[in-house]
Amino acid sequence: MYHLSKSGSAGHASAECAIQAMESCEVLLDGVRRAGDVTDKIDRRRYLHAGPPLALADVPGPMRGALIGGLLFEGEAASVAEAEAIIDSGELEISPCHDAGALGAMAGVITPNMPVAVARTGETLTFSPLNEGVNGAVRYGSFDEATIARLRWMAGTMAPVLDDAIRSSEPINLVELVAEGLRRGDDCHNRLVATTAILLQRLTPALIRTAHAPDTAAEAASIIAGNGHFSLPFAIAMAKARTLAAANIPGCPIVTTMSGNGRDFGIRVSGLGDRWFLAPSPIGEPKLIAGARMEDVNPTMGDSMISETAGFGAFAMSASPAIMSFVGGTVAQGIEIVAEMRRICAGTSGRFLIPAEEHRGTPLGIDVHLVAESGVAPVINNGLCHRLPGKGRIGAGITRTPLEIFVAASAALRAEERA
Amino acid sequence: MYHLSKSGSAGHASAECAIQAMESCEVLLDGVRRAGDVTDKIDRRRYLHAGPPLALADVPGPMRGALIGGLLFEGEAASVAEAEAIIDSGELEISPCHDAGALGAMAGVITPNMPVAVARTGETLTFSPLNEGVNGAVRYGSFDEATIARLRWMAGTMAPVLDDAIRSSEPINLVELVAEGLRRGDDCHNRLVATTAILLQRLTPALIRTAHAPDTAAEAASIIAGNGHFSLPFAIAMAKARTLAAANIPGCPIVTTMSGNGRDFGIRVSGLGDRWFLAPSPIGEPKLIAGARMEDVNPTMGDSMISETAGFGAFAMSASPAIMSFVGGTVAQGIEIVAEMRRICAGTSGRFLIPAEEHRGTPLGIDVHLVAESGVAPVINNGLCHRLPGKGRIGAGITRTPLEIFVAASAALRAEERA
Numbered sequence: 001m002y003h004l005s006k007s008g009s010a011g012h013a014s015a016e017c018a019i020q021a022m023e024s025c026e027v028l029l030d031g032v033r034r035a036g037d038v039t040d041k042i043d044r045r046r047y048l049h050a051g052p053p054l055a056l057a058d059v060p061g062p063m064r065g066a067l068i069g070g071l072l073f074e075g076e077a078a079s080v081a082e083a084e085a086i087i088d089s090g091e092l093e094i095s096p097c098h099d100a101g102a103l104g105a106m107a108g109v110i111t112p113n114m115p116v117a118v119a120r121t122g123e124t125l126t127f128s129p130l131n132e133g134v135n136g137a138v139r140y141g142s143f144d145e146a147t148i149a150r151l152r153w154m155a156g157t158m159a160p161v162l163d164d165a166i167r168s169s170e171p172i173n174l175v176e177l178v179a180e181g182l183r184r185g186d187d188c189h190n191r192l193v194a195t196t197a198i199l200l201q202r203l204t205p206a207l208i209r210t211a212h213a214p215d216t217a218a219e220a221a222s223i224i225a226g227n228g229h230f231s232l233p234f235a236i237a238m239a240k241a242r243t244l245a246a247a248n249i250p251g252c253p254i255v256t257t258m259s260g261n262g263r264d265f266g267i268r269v270s271g272l273g274d275r276w277f278l279a280p281s282p283i284g285e286p287k288l289i290a291g292a293r294m295e296d297v298n299p300t301m302g303d304s305m306i307s308e309t310a311g312f313g314a315f316a317m318s319a320s321p322a323i324m325s326f327v328g329g330t331v332a333q334g335i336e337i338v339a340e341m342r343r344i345c346a347g348t349s350g351r352f353l354i355p356a357e358e359h360r361g362t363p364l365g366i367d368v369h370l371v372a373e374s375g376v377a378p379v380i381n382n383g384l385c386h387r388l389p390g391k392g393r394i395g396a397g398i399t400r401t402p403l404e405i406f407v408a409a410s411a412a413l414r415a416e417e418r419a
Numbered sequence: 420m421y422h423l424s425k426s427g428s429a430g431h432a433s434a435e436c437a438i439q440a441m442e443s444c445e446v447l448l449d450g451v452r453r454a455g456d457v458t459d460k461i462d463r464r465r466y467l468h469a470g471p472p473l474a475l476a477d478v479p480g481p482m483r484g485a486l487i488g489g490l491l492f493e494g495e496a497a498s499v500a501e502a503e504a505i506i507d508s509g510e511l512e513i514s515p516c517h518d519a520g521a522l523g524a525m526a527g528v529i530t531p532n533m534p535v536a537v538a539r540t541g542e543t544l545t546f547s548p549l550n551e552g553v554n555g556a557v558r559y560g561s562f563d564e565a566t567i568a569r570l571r572w573m574a575g576t577m578a579p580v581l582d583d584a585i586r587s588s589e590p591i592n593l594v595e596l597v598a599e600g601l602r603r604g605d606d607c608h609n610r611l612v613a614t615t616a617i618l619l620q621r622l623t624p625a626l627i628r629t630a631h632a633p634d635t636a637a638e639a640a641s642i643i644a645g646n647g648h649f650s651l652p653f654a655i656a657m658a659k660a661r662t663l664a665a666a667n668i669p670g671c672p673i674v675t676t677m678s679g680n681g682r683d684f685g686i687r688v689s690g691l692g693d694r695w696f697l698a699p700s701p702i703g704e705p706k707l708i709a710g711a712r713m714e715d716v717n718p719t720m721g722d723s724m725i726s727e728t729a730g731f732g733a734f735a736m737s738a739s740p741a742i743m744s745f746v747g748g749t750v751a752q753g754i755e756i757v758a759e760m761r762r763i764c765a766g767t768s769g770r771f772l773i774p775a776e777e778h779r780g781t782p783l784g785i786d787v788h789l790v791a792e793s794g795v796a797p798v799i800n801n802g803l804c805h806r807l808p809g810k811g812r813i814g815a816g817i818t819r820t821p822l823e824i825f826v827a828a829s830a831a832l833r834a835e836e837r838a
Contacts, residue, residue, distance in 0.1 A: 183604060183741045184603045184604045184605075184612065184613040184616075184741075185602060185603045185604040185613070185774065186603075193603065194603040194604070194613045194616065197603075197613065197616035197617055197619075197620045198616055200616075200619075200620050200623060201616045201619050201620065201640075201643075201644045202644065204619060204623045204626070204637075204640040204644065205637040205638070205640045205641045205644070206637070207623070207627055208626055208627050208630055208633050208636045208637040208640060209633050209634065209637045211627055211633070214627050214628050214630070215628065217627045218623075218624040218625070218627040218628045219624070221620075221623040221624045221627060222624045224620075225620045225621065225623065225624070320774075321774035321775040321777075322602045322603075322774035324774075325778070330777060331774065331775055331776075331777050332777075355604065355739075355740035355741035355743075355750065356740040356750055356775060357750075358740075358749060358750050358751075359744070
């Protein structure tokens with residue numbers, strides 16, 4: 001059973017509604033399909049991207065790299081030069097993943113033929129592209145031949161095998177998947193090794209039974225087993241479904257979206273509809289890969305901080321001591337962060353429990369009033385890209401989000417109350 | 420890299436040898452085979468059992484149940500009455516698993532056709548029976564038809580499929596398996612859900628490729644996925660190999676065996692060869708299953724406390740907050756136990772690391788002198804059987820081993836030094 005924070009806030013009753021809506025939202029894995037089969041918001045010249053809206057001319061380097069990768073992957077461009085010409089011609093339309101029920105990790109470019117993990121809550125579908133691994137991934141802005149070839153294999157060969165296996169398996173509850181992942185030491189945002197193993201374990205009997213081409217199924221299983229982040233899109237598609245359930249509650253101060261496009265960082269709040277509150281995207285103090293320089297880091301981007309918005313990721317760091325060295329911190333810091341996040345959340349999850357805290361739930365539901373009153377801004381775990389197109393991943397970190405956008409959202413809600 | 424305890428002991432140099440021997444011992448998964456193909460110490464009338472030696476007439480209820488189960492499984496008896504007649508005729512010889520390089524969890528009866536997980540270190544094989552789950556298992560003394568049928572299926576159908584998969588997989592390092600399990604919140608003695616998922620994940624590509632009968636392979640995968648203890652025999656076969664590497668070092672005070680037969684609890688010490696030091700087996704303060712009574716609990720039995728002997732299980736409780744509710748304790752108690760065990764161990768593992776302790780290693784190498792001097796006896800995680808044959812599992816607990824046997828072993832070593 002979930003609990004409400006004692007501190008409460010001016011939006012108490014509506015905050016309770018949001019917490020209740022998130023907690024009661026069950027999300028099942030629906031399949032792995034073409035993005036174009038899940039949403040009508042993309043086509044040959046309309047792609048999705050991570051974060052708040054931005055103009056094509058303003059996309060940062062890694063997102064430009066991901067657009068180039070997307071055009072190459074789709075066969076719309078035969079070369080990088082052709083892809084760049086399409087982008088620079090202005091004929092490509094881009095819009096936020098979040099407005100299509102989608103989540104794009106990092107650059108978050110989604111094109112029609114990309115394979116996506118699809119989650120279902122009632123009639124609502126949410127989805128996120130299959131994870132390509134950390135080395136050479138379109139979502140990190142890479143577009144080299146090996147990256148494109150891997151993504152094509154995942155789309156054309158791996159995805160149908162996984163979709164078959166999912167359809168012939170017992171339903172997989174994605175809320176339970178993350179809950180069990182937290183019990184196994186993942187934060188389920190930047191560490192998902194145990195969660196990925198659970199997902200593969202659940203699919204293995206069906207993978208064996210449904211394998212028309214055993215070598216393909218075996219290769220798919222090997223790739224999943226070798227990619228500790230494979231279950232991330234499944235986790236964040238679930239998180240999106242839960243936050244959607246909490247959206248558009250009148251007066252409600254609970255954050256339903258946090259996301260970055262590599263230029264702006266933005267939030268949306270339940271009681272304020274689709275309005276974005278924006279600030280320059282932070283960089284934080286990341287742990288960079290060997291040889292990387294701070295001046296090469298692109299500011300934070302991606303939709304995967306839906307994890308924190310839905311009560312895991314950095315909000316469950318005390319469940320995941322092993323994550324801390326990956327993002328450059330100590331175990332004690334992880335524990336402190338969760339304690340701090342409890343101060344700004346309206347509730348405590350009854351589903352996402354932290355064994356190390358004697359099975360206490362994670363802090364759930366960021367309340368903009370509590371953020372504004374305490375001066376404590378939410379913290380996210382995140383990956384970071386090189387600022388140039390095609391350079392890929394450069395590090396990971398624990399990043400403090402910009403306080404001012406929560407303060408502005410709180411003031412906007414108060415103003416509406418007075419009106 | 421492993422570390423030696425600062426406290427040291429009179430056997431310091433030899434203790435260092437033992438720690439070094441355990442730490443440098445790599446153990447690979449060799450296969451899943453018939454027990455009778457791995458050791459020549461069993462046959463139609465010679466079975467193995469858990470714990471120190473005991474006479475057939477003295478076997479406690481659950482071990483008698485396991486012997487009945489073994490005879491039924493082997494087809495040596497067609498009924499419980501026939502099995503009991505064979506036992507009571509005295510024609511059955513029993514000897515400790517530990518003397519055959521074997522480990523028997525709980526009652527630990529091993530018969531020739533039982534399927535065992537086999538670990539290899541150089542030319543040395545160690546092995547332990549496949550885990551049948553917790554409900555209806557010969558190792559818990561059950562011998563009903565469903566239990567025997569399941570074990571026959573595991574032996575005849577599942578084991579060959581697994582053995583094929585293991586042979587066609589990349590080698591699986593069992594030290595690494597446990598090390599990764601600890602990183603995923605298992606203690607690897609009583610909680611092995613994440614470790615089991617890793618093992619299955621490693622075997623999945625081969626299970627898909629080698630499945631002559633996909634339905635059988637799929638069923639095997641389902642059973643593994645549904646049995647969180649499945650990887651226990653793999654973990655303890657590895658632990659046995661490591662402790663064997665530390666055996667028979669002159670003057671060495673490091674414990675190489677702790678085990679119970681449900682009547683006696685015994686230890687063996689590196690510098691004292693095959694000599695057992697015995698005390699009545701403890702019961703501790705277990706967490707019983709619903710409806711069970713303390714007077715029905717059989718004293719501690721089984722060889723699985725080789726986990727603690729090799730530096731995990733209760734010695735890694737701080738890695739596994741989720742285990743604590745299963746064995747009836749709090750997270751804080753788990754942390755205290757590990758801290759306490761550090762006082763009596765000669766070293767700290769460089770392989771088994773505890774993320775929650777900022778990746779500090781587990782306490783490794785119980786030093787009987789340190790136990791005697793501190794008065795702190797080792798703690799084990801353990802399962803418990805009903806005291807009557809055929810009644811099965813009754814609970815689990817955290818149990819303190821008898822101090823006097825460590826004191827006696829310490830005195831015996833000192834006496835040898837003086838001699």
